[in-house]
Each structure stands twice: as C-alpha cells, then as structure tokens.
Amino acid sequence: MPTRSRKDQIDLKQSSQSFVDIENFTEEKECDFKGEHYSVRNNGAVFRHQRIGKRLRPNDCKWTFGKENSSNPYLMLSNIPFAPNMRLALLAV
Numbered sequence: 001m002p003t004r005s006r007k008d009q010i011d012l013k014q015s016s017q018s019f020v021d022i023e024n025f026t027e028e029k030e031c032d033f034k035g036e037h038y039s040v041r042n043n044g045a046v047f048r049h050q051r052i053g054k055r056l057r058p059n060d061c062k063w064t065f066g067k068e069n070s071s072n073p074y075l076m077l078s079n080i081p082f083a084p085n086m087r088l089a090l091l092a093v
Contacts, residue, residue: 022063034080046077 025041032038039047041063050060059078066075066082074081 020065022065036080046082048077 020043022043022045025043025045027042028039030037030039036051037049039049041047044065045063046066047063048057048060050056057078064077066077069076069081072081076082
C-alpha cells in the first residue's frame with residue numbers, strides 16, 4: 001500500500017472535518033474558563049461570548065470546532081487548546 005504524503009493526510013483530515021454539522025447536537029451548556037465565558041455543545045463545538053463592555057474580537061460570537069495547530073494535536077480557539085476531554089469537562093459543569 002502506498003504511503004501518503006503529509007499534505008495528502010492534511011487534505012483528507014480537512015475534508016473529513018468539513019462534513020461535521022455544527023448544528024447537530026443534543027446538549028449545550030455555558031461555563032467560564034480562564035476568564036472567558038463559553039458555550040459548549042456535546043458535538044465538540046465551542047462558542048466564545050463577547051466580553052461585556054469590550055469590542056468584538058474575531059473569534060467571539062461564532063460556533064467553531066477550532067483551528068488546527070502544528071505545535072500540538074489539539075484544536076485551538078485563539079490561544080486556548082481545546083482537547084476533547086476538556087470539552088467534555090466543560091459540558092459537565
């Protein structure tokens with residue numbers, strides 16, 4: 001079996017992530033983490049709320065699964081790594 005290049009692996013990973021429906025969830029909770037207010041869904045999506053009295057930041061008020069980071073295996077929201085077990089812990093609050 002031929003091995004795939006790193007670029008092919010990334011392309012396959014991105015294409016499989018694009019089919020996840022961010023609106024497909026059964027539970028949603030709110031919590032505070034590292035001085036920020038978040039909503040978390042049981043499908044892994046995270047929503048960072050806008051800070052009261054502050055300007056809207058690029059990642060505020062958007063549902064996201066995060067962005068890939070080359071330095072670690074976790075998806076990131078701004079500079080916060082959201083590991084799968086961390087998302088589950090936020091849901092348990």
